[in-house]
Amino acid sequence: MRYAETGFNLEVDLTRGNIERVETDPRDTELYLGGLGTNAKILWERVPPEVEPFSPDNLLIFSAGLLCGTPAPGCNRTIVSTISPQTLLMAFSMMGGFWAPELKYAGYDKVILRGKSPKLVYLWIHNDKVEIRDAAHLKGKGAVETAELIRQELKEPEAQVAAIGLAGENRVYFASIEQGRSSASRGGMGAVMGDKGVKAIAVRGTKDINVARPAEYMALCNEVLKYIKFRNENPIPGVMPILAGLGSPQEMKVHDEKWHTENFMWGNSRVRRKDFWNDEIAKQWAETLDNMRTRLISCYNCPMTCGATISPPGLPTYMMKCFSKLTYTMAAFADLEFGLGIAQSATEYGVDGFSTPQVMAFALELYENGILTDDDFPGMPSDNEGRFYWLLDRIVRREGIGDVLANGTYWAAKQIGKGAEAYAHNTIKKHEQLPLKLSMLNPIYFLMYSTGEKINITQIEGQFPQAPFLTREEKEAFIKDWFQVPDEKFKQYLVDWEPRGEKSMPFYPTVDMCCDIVDWQERMHYIDDALGMCSGLSSFPLKPPYHIHNYPKFISSGAGIDMDEAGLTKAAKRYRTLVRAINIRRGMRRKDEKPPENHWKKRFPELEKELLDTYYKFKGWNDQGIPTKESLHELGLDYVSEDFEKRGIYSDNEGTPSKETSPETDNK
């Protein structure tokens, strides 16, 4: 018997309309755990670097994490993996909600889509019965609307539906897959789903999920619940409110947005408004949120309430979480009422809440600077808010200038030319980033921005405080019950870290310490992504209930796989390296690993070089960021180095130029 996992994947060939239930190899679970880990293994084996994102040979994998569907609180993430049309690298966006546990209860760990359906379809998975159904009547429908229509037509109110909107159907590079109160937004998952002709996947499952050693497992779960209660009652003092508690940043709860609105950039990640927040705005925004927010809501089996149902006046209700609350507002220099209103359209269209507002602000900046002209914007309203709605409509329909903008700022700038590239200034690996522009180089963040392969800072940061504490007392108080550290040395790093003087940034934490800190933070995210755990209870917040000391026990007693801290660290390193190997094989090299030029004002080229050199070595990568033969051997990944050798990747030290054409332009 398989524990925690079901041991079966659904293989769906959309071209031929063929569906197979395939038993998986339990040895893969031991080596790569599940979720992201086994997704990476499948992509390595079955999607060679020649395969384009919009090729029928690209795979789109929906995977439940290894522990999804077990009683572990907050373990509900679906890990969606594919080759991204925007970055041309492996993308692994994730979503919470209710879909992954439902898939497990239906008897599957993954749904693997390949080929392309000749017409728009949706997939209906009901335990052993799996059907490809016609979706012609759902064409053009909103993502939330589609989920509702499917539940009605199937007469299955409890089916969980992951769907794309118009943006996905039209292969917008930052199209999302929406589900429950969550979405897989980054990397253009929705575009690949649309390219495959799949409007939605609906799941209903009524089977059991087993755990190997129930009493032990439940004791661990109860401990986690108890610690969540404790942390909810005892926020961490001396850090910003959104870093003090557990969960995703509690954006749906807080009214005070002074910190975000005054420290993050407005417009096309350009303008900092240091005196923005005042009593009048505070009052107005609080009223907006209170009037539109119907309820704080959760994902499956999680007590945190990070999401909310939002009902803007005169518009349908939708669900929101986290920072999309402010992204549209700030990109358009508008107020919260505008932000929550346009997010309703954006959710139905199914677009990423980080990239989309920036793409639109970028277009307007090009217009203001005469690079785009009136001819590019026929009929666009004159007010800023109206312009954002107008642009959003053009983008998701790929009409006129929208067709160019739908490829994201990086590709759009290339297509537009005339100096537009200088305005696409906030990308890493061709992907739009959070609108942050800061002063002094932060060496920890430098490494995370440069080498993070999820290409989103929130998906690698966490665990270690973002800034030093001011006083000795605060430091002592913080480390007193900081049992989550993998090693006592991290406490010392923190105690010695000063806001200014000799032991301050950028030279402290030292290069070696930065490597340790980044490696720890990244490791926890990768473990979450294989187990299906929400980073809000694990890798993202300070002092989380899940950590390197209890995770091995969860895996041992839950999945029945013998695991200790060293074993788990090695497994995470194995599939983390495999993700890198996939990207290396697709042409990613050192030159691609850098934060936006203007992310910090004060840069230190020599230090930055030393940081990257040292970190690469620390990770077992050569100076191009390519995992070495030796380090691959140590991880049991000889098959990777053999492939690298066959392809001449080691000998070609300059790196094969990563392909510089957008898949959409290729198609025209």
Add this chain to the structure above:
Amino acid sequence: MGEKKKKIVKSIKIDVEKCNGCRACEMICSAFHATPKYSSNNPARSRIRLIRHPLRDVYLPVYAGEYAPAECMGRDKYVIDGKEYDECGFCRASCPSRDVFKEPDSKLPLKCDMCEDDPAQEKPLCVQWCLNDALIYEEREEEVEEEVKLEDVEIGLESMIDKFGLQKVLDTVSRMSAAKKG
């Protein structure tokens, strides 16, 4: 009629405003009632179900009550604070008109037992796992006439007798026991 007797009445007070829709109650109920305990979970087997329509802001935890052999002639629908609750939304019965509170394999009825299992729990598990206090456990003492409490097997058999008739159930049981012994 039985004798008058003091009895502890256990109830779960449901504050629908506080429900965050996470369904931990369903999960843990099914895990607690699994054999061996906690060895598996499956919300479809839960004795508490969350009727949930996020877009209509309907969050209604309902825990399983008595088995009812027949459907009601009329069905109820409630509108509270402008929100319409589904037909039979508040009803706790396991009945022929709907799928909830039935074992997904056997379709036999399920009933909440307040986790009065061995070892007896201080509070039902759903209440313990609801950190948002949508489910509040309450006890009070009442004087009641003693009644014979049906065991799970009896509830199951009764529903089968209702469905197939006593004779058919008897015949089947004797045939099966003969086969198993033989």
